[in-house]
Structure formats: structure tokens, C-alpha cells
Amino acid sequence: MVRRYITVKGIVQGVGFRPFVYKIARENNLKGWVKNTSKGVYIDVEGTIEKINSFTYNLKHKSPIVSKIEEIIIENRQLVNYKGFKIEKSDREKDTVTLIPPDMGICKDCLRDIANPKNRRYRYPFTNCTNCGPRFSIIQKLPYDRPATTMDKFQMCDNCCYEYMNPLNRRFHAQPNACPSCGPKVELIDNCGYKIICIDPIKEAAKFIKKGKIIAVKGLGGFHLSCDAKNKKAVQILRNRKHRPKKPLALMMKDIDTVKKYCNINAKEEEVITSNKRPIVLLNRKISQLPENIAPNNNKLGVMLPFTPLHYLLFDENIEVLIMTSANPSGMPIIYRNKEAIEILKPIADYFLIHNRDIYTPIDDSVVVVTLNKERVLRSARGYSPVYIDIKNKRNILACGSQLKNTFALSKNNKIFISQYIGNIENLETYNRFENILSHIKKIYNLTPSVIAYDIHPNYWSMEYAARQDIEKIPVQHHHAHIVSCMVENDIDDNVIGITYDGIGYGTDGSIWGGEFLLCDYKDFKRVGHINYVRMPGGDAATKEPWKMAISYIYNAYGNEVYKYMPRVLKDRNIGPVLYMIKNNINSPQCSSMGRLFDAVSAITGYTGRITFEGEAAILLESMADMNENSRYNYDIEFKNEKYIINTNRIIREIIKDINIGTGYNFISNKFHNTLIDFSVEMCNIIAEKYKIYKIVLSGGVFQNEILFKGIYEKLLDQGFEVYTHKIIPCNDSGISLGQIVIAGANCEN
Amino acid sequence: MRVITLAHGSGGRVNSDLISNIFFKHFQNDILMQQNDSSLLQKLNCSKIAVTTDSFVIRPLFFPGGDIGKLSICGTINDLAVSGAKPVYLTAAFIIEEGLNIDTLEKIVVSMAQTAKKANVNIIAGDTKVVERGKGDKIYINTTGIGIIEDDNRILSANNIKGGDIVIVSGTLGDHGICVINEREDLGISVDIKSDCSLLNILTQDILEVSENIKFMRDPTRGGLATTLNEIAELGKISMVINEKDIPIRDEVIGMCELLGFDPLYVANEGKLVVIASRDDAEKVLEAMKKNPLGRDSKIIGEVIDDNRNNVYLKTKIQGTRLLTMGEGELLPRIC
Numbered sequence A: 001m002v003r004r005y006i007t008v009k010g011i012v013q014g015v016g017f018r019p020f021v022y023k024i025a026r027e028n029n030l031k032g033w034v035k036n037t038s039k040g041v042y043i044d045v046e047g048t049i050e051k052i053n054s055f056t057y058n059l060k061h062k063s064p065i066v067s068k069i070e071e072i073i074i075e076n077r078q079l080v081n082y083k084g085f086k087i088e089k090s091d092r093e094k095d096t097v098t099l100i101p102p103d104m105g106i107c108k109d110c111l112r113d114i115a116n117p118k119n120r121r122y123r124y125p126f127t128n129c130t131n132c133g134p135r136f137s138i139i140q141k142l143p144y145d146r147p148a149t150t151m152d153k154f155q156m157c158d159n160c161c162y163e164y165m166n167p168l169n170r171r172f173h174a175q176p177n178a179c180p181s182c183g184p185k186v187e188l189i190d191n192c193g194y195k196i197i198c199i200d201p202i203k204e205a206a207k208f209i210k211k212g213k214i215i216a217v218k219g220l221g222g223f224h225l226s227c228d229a230k231n232k233k234a235v236q237i238l239r240n241r242k243h244r245p246k247k248p249l250a251l252m253m254k255d256i257d258t259v260k261k262y263c264n265i266n267a268k269e270e271e272v273i274t275s276n277k278r279p280i281v282l283l284n285r286k287i288s289q290l291p292e293n294i295a296p297n298n299n300k301l302g303v304m305l306p307f308t309p310l311h312y313l314l315f316d317e318n319i320e321v322l323i324m325t326s327a328n329p330s331g332m333p334i335i336y337r338n339k340e341a342i343e344i345l346k347p348i349a350d351y352f353l354i355h356n357r358d359i360y361t362p363i364d365d366s367v368v369v370v371t372l373n374k375e376r377v378l379r380s381a382r383g384y385s386p387v388y389i390d391i392k393n394k395r396n397i398l399a400c401g402s403q404l405k406n407t408f409a410l411s412k413n414n415k416i417f418i419s420q421y422i423g424n425i426e427n428l429e430t431y432n433r434f435e436n437i438l439s440h441i442k443k444i445y446n447l448t449p450s451v452i453a454y455d456i457h458p459n460y461w462s463m464e465y466a467a468r469q470d471i472e473k474i475p476v477q478h479h480h481a482h483i484v485s486c487m488v489e490n491d492i493d494d495n496v497i498g499i500t501y502d503g504i505g506y507g508t509d510g511s512i513w514g515g516e517f518l519l520c521d522y523k524d525f526k527r528v529g530h531i532n533y534v535r536m537p538g539g540d541a542a543t544k545e546p547w548k549m550a551i552s553y554i555y556n557a558y559g560n561e562v563y564k565y566m567p568r569v570l571k572d573r574n575i576g577p578v579l580y581m582i583k584n585n586i587n588s589p590q591c592s593s594m595g596r597l598f599d600a601v602s603a604i605t606g607y608t609g610r611i612t613f614e615g616e617a618a619i620l621l622e623s624m625a626d627m628n629e630n631s632r633y634n635y636d637i638e639f640k641n642e643k644y645i646i647n648t649n650r651i652i653r654e655i656i657k658d659i660n661i662g663t664g665y666n667f668i669s670n671k672f673h674n675t676l677i678d679f680s681v682e683m684c685n686i687i688a689e690k691y692k693i694y695k696i697v698l699s700g701g702v703f704q705n706e707i708l709f710k711g712i713y714e715k716l717l718d719q720g721f722e723v724y725t726h727k728i729i730p731c732n733d734s735g736i737s738l739g740q741i742v743i744a745g746a747n748c749e750n
Numbered sequence B: 001m002r003v004i005t006l007a008h009g010s011g012g013r014v015n016s017d018l019i020s021n022i023f024f025k026h027f028q029n030d031i032l033m034q035q036n037d038s039s040l041l042q043k044l045n046c047s048k049i050a051v052t053t054d055s056f057v058i059r060p061l062f063f064p065g066g067d068i069g070k071l072s073i074c075g076t077i078n079d080l081a082v083s084g085a086k087p088v089y090l091t092a093a094f095i096i097e098e099g100l101n102i103d104t105l106e107k108i109v110v111s112m113a114q115t116a117k118k119a120n121v122n123i124i125a126g127d128t129k130v131v132e133r134g135k136g137d138k139i140y141i142n143t144t145g146i147g148i149i150e151d152d153n154r155i156l157s158a159n160n161i162k163g164g165d166i167v168i169v170s171g172t173l174g175d176h177g178i179c180v181i182n183e184r185e186d187l188g189i190s191v192d193i194k195s196d197c198s199l200l201n202i203l204t205q206d207i208l209e210v211s212e213n214i215k216f217m218r219d220p221t222r223g224g225l226a227t228t229l230n231e232i233a234e235l236g237k238i239s240m241v242i243n244e245k246d247i248p249i250r251d252e253v254i255g256m257c258e259l260l261g262f263d264p265l266y267v268a269n270e271g272k273l274v275v276i277a278s279r280d281d282a283e284k285v286l287e288a289m290k291k292n293p294l295g296r297d298s299k300i301i302g303e304v305i306d307d308n309r310n311n312v313y314l315k316t317k318i319q320g321t322r323l324l325t326m327g328e329g330e331l332l333p334r335i336c
Ligand SMILES: [Fe+3]
Pocket: A478, A482, A502, A503, A504, A505, A700, A701, A732, A733
């Protein structure tokens, strides 16, 4: 007989870990106990060596799907002759590092329960077990126990209690465990606040959906606005009321067969969309009967499967596809409280399908895409967040993240915590959301930052925020943060060539960057190349109106002959004043942004509107591309001031020549993409040759462009480079906080 | 063409001719004509004297709705008026760049004289200096204003501002700044935007007459409405909530701002007023303002809240809240 004292760290709480330990301990006839603490799970077992070995083998290799073991420490102890095997009460301790598990989509077993008329949870919308259901969104503090969640107010009935106490039950210590007789309840409310009296509010809501009504549905992490996606009129009403003219709307489809009916989906995509994380997956749409106004001018649809029992029940009534867009007026953070929902969404929703299980921490849907057969997270939230990363780091650091698509990061004890997607910090509501989530996480992990990392952009919200904190300050350049975020994710910490293609980031020379080649390590970077500077007439106004960028690029290419070469689509624009602004540098900063180059070419090839969502013009250009065109435009790479500059003038001139001879926009778009791929690869060759670095890291939001991303990746690989890309960390500005925190860690005083 | 030479500022014959033929001729009044080293005034019959000074630098010198002369009088008079003072005297000092057309100078001086007359004040002292070509921008004018406060109780102070008070503006915003940049930059846009440059002393009188409960007034000049509201918030140690949908701005100004990438709330005005009044009197004050031609487009745009962060919150048209900060530095692009 021997005794082993085992500590398990990682995501081991709220994921059925203790019942699992209980089960394998009993199977191996071991005595002792298992206990949850805020430091992890402690196990004390006695038994024969063989049985204990088999126990630890199972512990490592058969743990619950959702759990994630990071570390197992096994110590020998003196025998004490335990009698049975017990699950002991949770301990509260200081210095917490236990990781909070994310929320999970409903599991197959629970789905069976709600579909079975004989089950006591038949059609019960809050059915869950240790393998599924809410976690992160309902946890108020650690350790994760029912009283520390928003389920505290529901007293379990005898049946539920029995399940909860029985280590062999799937609901053993399932903290949100509930049933129709003791748990949360749904209600349907109209937009005057009156309760709709009915037997089954979900059925009733489904009826309204079929009639073309818009329903605000309370999900796991917040409210959605929902309507019948096949009802074009209803979709349009939703768009109008939400002031969201063109941005694609997310869909929820009844089941995987429905997804296959409307989208082309490969095995990897199927695996991702059906996973218990249940993200929104961007899928190639088939030509179908679905109304165009779901995602105008877009080859992709954002689709997810139902992730709570409530969502499954909504689909019962012959509904196949629902719009499920997060419920917030444009630009505002997701709404998650009943009162606030009814107040704010009154002008948008006709009815509210709400319930009394409170959401403590709001969290959006995650968005992922499968590219090069790998899952790539574009928005890390429900099911994915929080994200934890191990790194050597002594100080407690707060990284503020970016202005748009904000996330923040905190570090403690060699561990980095990255928050869920918070949103664009362009209004007070989103800023307050940032503060609330930050203070919640700081409290949960008992963490006080002594260093703050933030973007060097003088007009970003974080500049003022950092100024108010009386701790060590480390400003970080935007694109350096992008590249480092990708380095960390890929576990490389030596020198790399980073390509960042994105919209906008403030450069160390006071200009706006976004088409950059940087030599990077964690500590520092050197800008060795970029796209040529052009002016951004009106600053942000040029981002909102891509035609202004077109004029800027055309002026750069032709100088004073600009009018002679102005393409027809731009002729009726107010060109004079914009040219004047460019020439005389009136509110027209220089930029080297790939995003703005895309905008310009999109405007030259017919995008006439004002941008209503980020990347709109670029997405249109990408979706036009004809993939059979192999040629490209000419460009020049010049060496100036120790930097390689990609001169785009010939590209622009040749595009305009193509337009004048009547070349189709779809060919132009593809040729343009080919050109970007070629100059990117050529730049890498030149820089690699000079600096003897052959590791290339790709980051920045423009890499969401699949043609560009695949093209650059494959060509670089072909030429023998090591190429690193984003997977779990978004390539867009949601990844900035991770880059900032690692750079700050490398630069702060020890 | 007669132009200003260095001699015009040298203190000799040419200099005194200029003074007589231009300044005395147009500014003429008994006190100025004393021609003393300093002008001697009768004792002012009031409880307090208000003094303010301002320098005026603008390109172009003439623009639709005004010129540097009119501006130099309005600016100083308005600073007196918003403090609740009745303007009585002005001084004027000129720094002229060698080469300025004398006819241009005279036009400016005539404009100053007319504006001063309209405001019922005399220009009672002055000075002229000439700087070498290239050392100035045609002409700079400094004016100092003296006003009287007849009733101590009418001294306006930001300390009186309280939660619940109402914020009123006297008309459309951004006209001056946009007019001037359009003229200066020769953008080739024909828009009908005139500077709002005007005297506010009658309007402020109307306001003070109709209500005992005016807390504070200020003219939102450089830095625009947003900057002025921030100054008030800081001075009064209060915060404000402003409703974007209620802020009067001309379509032409919005269009120009969109083109140029400016925020109209940060664009300069030269004849507008921000009034903070008690809630009970707000309607009454608004009505009185609307009766005055300069306040025809007056609007209630928001209210004061008890919040010691001294912030100005803008409720946007799409229900969001933006923090309007002090306009500082360059506007740099932020959106992706
Ligand atoms: Fe970025």
C-alpha cells in the first residue's frame, strides 16, 4: 500500500473533474479524498502501486472533454489508512490561479433529456450537466461552487439535490443544475413590458417569429435579436431598427443538415461548428433561397448551431434558419440584463423571451473561420474565452488592448489571462463594460497590476486611462503588438520578420502605419519595410469614404495629371477639395496602411458607398475576385532611409489602364490580390537575405482576407520560409492585448 | 497703391499722419482726441469693473460675415458681455506687416469703428507698430475691453451651476470656423456659409433681464462648443449630458466637416452663446433668446448632472454615449 498526494492544475473546476476522479478512484479501489481549491484540485489516495498507477494514467488521459490539465504534481506521503473515498468541501485560499472554464453548448445527453417526453426535463430550457451549460458567464467568484454563481438564488429540489450529491450522476456538482420544478423559468414579454400569458412561452415566441416578428432572446452570455432568416421583410425591419444597413447578420441553423443545405462545408468546418464551443463559423454560402439582405455582397455566411436547450426548443416549430445577431444598438456592448434589455431594445424588438437566470459576465458569440484546414478565431468570446497562456513573467501586468475589437490581458505567476471580446471602445457604455469585466477578473484572481501596457496612439482611449494609473507605464507600438501576439501563440521568441497588414496603427514616426515589415523580438522591433506613404484626406473621414483614398492613391500615381486619369466611377465626386487637402496637407496624415490600399482599389473598381462596417469595401473587392486570373500588376521596391518601400504607383496606373480597356472588375480584383502576394513574398526574400532571418510571422486584420492569406502563406512556404499564423488568437485588433502584455513583460523593470 | 512702410511705425511724421488720417478719423471721440500719453477717464459709476484683453490673428483678413476688424471688437465685447458686464470702453493696438495696403487697413479700421459704434462703446486708446516684411501676417490686432457691472448680484460664476440646470446654445455651431477655412484654403467649394461673427451684448442683456437665475454664460470660440462645455464643467465642478440630436448645426457645415474630417463640435464660433440657466427658467430664457435675431435658432441641448468627474457626455443619435473631451492636439485617424 502507498499514499500519493496529487495536485492538478488547469481548467479542472466545473467540468465534472471531481466526479471523474471519484469514479476512477473507486474503479481502482483507492481510498482517500478529492477536493476543489482555488489553487486547483487536490487528490489524496491510498492503494496498491499498480492501482495507483492505473489511476494516475486515467487521470492524465481520460479526463473530461472540457477540462484542460496544465500540471500534475505527485508527492509521496505517509500512509494514514483512509476508510472510503470522499469528495470534500471546497477550500478558499489566497493566490488563486485556478482557471475559470468557458461556457459550453448543450451536450448530447442533455439534448436527449429535453427531447424525451418521459424525462422530467422534457422541454426544459435550462437543462445542463457537468459536460455542458453556463460557467464563465454565471461565476461571481472562485472556487466555482453554486453559491458563487447566479444560480445561488434557486434552491434545488430533492431530485436535483440527489443528482448533485451523487458522484456517479452526470449532474454531480453541476453547479447550474436545475429542473422545471426548482430552476429558472422563461417568460415572454411584449415591448410594452406586459407578460404574454401562455402555456409555453418558447412555442409562443416561435409563432411570433413565423409571423415575421422580431424577438429579443436571452441566451448564455447576453441577448440576441432574432427573426425568421427566410423572411426578407423581417430581416429588413430588423436592419432598419438596429441601424445596421449592410453588416452581415449571424445565423443560427436548426441542425448540421440545414447548414449543409445552405453552405459548402468541409470536414474541419463541420467539426468546429458542432463542437461544444458552438462558435459562429464563417462558411461559403451556396446559391440558395436565403434572402440576400442577410449578408449583402458577401460570399460567406456566419452560421452557428443552437447552443442552449432554449435555442433548440425555438426550432421546434418548423423554423429552419434564424437571424441571431447580438442585441445591442450599433456600436454598443451586448445587453445582458432583463431590465436593460426591455428598456433599450424596445424600439427594436417586438417581444422578449427572457428568463430569471442572471448573467453575471456578459459575453458575445465567438466567430471563427477555417482557413488552410485550421480553425482560426476571429472573435474570441463564448466557449473560447477566457484564454490562458503560460509565459515566464514576474510582474503583474495589465495590457489595455486596442481601441477597436478590444480585449484586455492580465498576467500573474507566469500566466496570462486574455479577456473575451469587449467591443469598440468608442463610447462610454463599452468603456464601462471594459472596466466592469476588468474589475471582476482582478477580483477573482486577486490581482493588482503593477505595470500597465497600452498603445502609443495619442488619441486612443487607453492613453488617458494609463495616465490615470499610478504604476509603471509601458507604451507599445500597435504592429509590434500584432506580431508578438502571433509569436507567443506559436511559441517562438527569437527574431522574426513580421508582416502586419491592417487598417490603422500609430507609428513611431507620427504617421499611420498598416502595411509593415518589422524585424521583431519580444523586446523591440525595427521597421525595415512598408507600403509607400499616401495622404489620408480628412483622417478617419477617408476610412469612412473609400473614394477619398482612391483619389489619394491616384494623385500619388499621376501627380497633377490626376484628372486625366480619373476613372469614371469617381468623376462625379467632390474631387477638387479632396485633392486640395491632400496637396496642402489639411487634416491629411500620411499612411502606409494595407487596409486603405484595399479601400482605394475597391473604390476604383466600383465601391461607391460610405463604409457601414469595418472592412466593407475590402470584403467586396475580395468577393469579386475571379480565381482563374494568374497575372499581376507591376510594382517597384525602393530602398530609402534604410527601409524597403513598396511603391504602388505602377499598380494603380495599370489598374486604371485595365479599367480603360474594359477589363472586368473580377479580373482586376484577382490581379490585385496576386500583386500583393507577390510583393509580400519578394519583400520577405529581400529582407531575409539582408538580415538572415527566415521565420515569417503574419498578423493584422487584413489577413482575414482568405486569398491574400493563403497566397502569401503558401508561396512563402514554397520558398522555404518558416511561416507562423494565428489560430487561437485573432489576427485582428483583439490580439493586441496579448502582444502588449508580452512586450511589456520583456521591457519592464524586474 | 499706398502701402504701409516701416516709417509708418517709426514715430515720425508719416506715423502721425497715419494715426490722424486713419485711426483718429474713424475712431473719433472726446477721450481719444485728448491725445495724451494716457487717456483719462471719469470715475465709472458701478460696483465692479470688468477688464478683458484678446489678440486677433486670422487668415484671410476678410471673410463672408466679417473681417479681422469686426472680429477684434466682437471678440472682446463678447467676453465682457458673457461675464454680465456692460461694455463701455475699448483700446486697440495694431501690429502691421510692412507692405500692407493702406486701403485695406482703412477698411479694417472702418469696420472696427462701425462695430464699436453698434456696441455703443468708444475706442479710447491705441498703438501702432510696423514689423518687417515676412515678420508678421499682414496685421495683428489686440483689443482690451472695459465693462461695468452695475449690480453685484448679476455676477455670473460657474460655482452657481447645479445638477438639473439647463444648457442652451444661441444658434447653429461651427459656421465661423468652417467659413474661414473654406475662404482661406480656397477649396473651390461654393457653399453658403457665413461667419457668425457678431456682438452678443444685447442678447446677453435680454437674457439677464428675463431671468434672475442665469448661472453662467460663455461664448464658444476657439475649440468650439465641446471645449467650452468642458471648461464650464471643470470650473463648475459638475458634468453635463448633451443630446447630439438637439445641437443645431447647418447641413452645409455638417457636409464640410464630413469632407474635411472635422468634428463640428470642435469648430470655432464668433457669435454664439452657451447659457446655463436654472431648469425653472429655461423655457422663459429660451423664448427671450429666440426673440433676438442673434438667438433665433436657440436650442436647449442638454442638462447639468451632479457628477464630480467634470465630464461632458454626448448622447449620440444611436443611443450611445461619447465622452466629449477637451479639444487638444491633432485629430488622428483611429478607425480601422
Ligand atoms: Fe491592427
